[in-house]
Amino acid sequence: MQEPTKEGSARFDTRAELETHLRACLAAAHVTLDLFDPDFAVFPLGSIETDTLLRAFLGRGGMLRLAMHLPAHIERHYPRLLRLLRDYSHAVECRATPKALHNLTDSFCIVDNRHVLRRFHSDHMRGEMAFDAPGAVDVPRHRFEAIWAESRPVLQPTTTGL
Known part of the structure; x- marks a missing residue:
């Protein structure tokens, strides 16, 4: 596995490498x-x-946004995340895309508009982590904002969202 270097990038193609890079993203996050x-x-x-990493991030005042096609996997398999959503409902928002966007198959994590972790296709582990590279964040940032604008809230702590 290649470790991301300051102002550099690292490619990956295994689940273990993806998880390592995701932990690096979560640890580096300060604002968004x-x-x-x-x-x-x-x-x-x-x-x-x-x-633990997400609670530390949110405890420092960070804001977390998750966009997805379907929340079923989270609802069934991530009870810790659901508790975190309830505990930090003021700092976390989750949205689901409309069916018209379900053809989107990439996957990414954007940290403070400085770092980006991208899987080129959600069916494969192959991807890239760009660390301290604001220029590499531009395209994923625009994609995320467009996806976010078209999506609707899901995974709210209560039926009323309060």
Whole structure:
């Protein structure tokens, strides 16, 4: 596995490498953390380590946005994440894309508009982590904002969202 270097990037093609890079993203996050994946089945969002990193990030005042096609995997397999959503409902928002966008198959995590973790296709592990590279964030940032604008809220703590 290639470790990302300051102002550099690293390619990966295994689940273990993806998880290592995701942990690096979560640890580096200070202000914003935006993630898009069709269902987050590959992201270890339900692990104890991820929960600890996300709670530290949110405890420092960070904002987390998750965009997905379907929330079913999170609802069934990530009870820790659901508790985190309830505990930090003021700092976390989740949205689901409309069916017209379900053809989007890439996956990415954008950290503070400085770092980006991208899987080129959600069916494969192959991807790239660009660390301290604001220029590499531009395209994923625009894609995320467009996806976000078209999506509707899901995974709210209560039926009324309060």
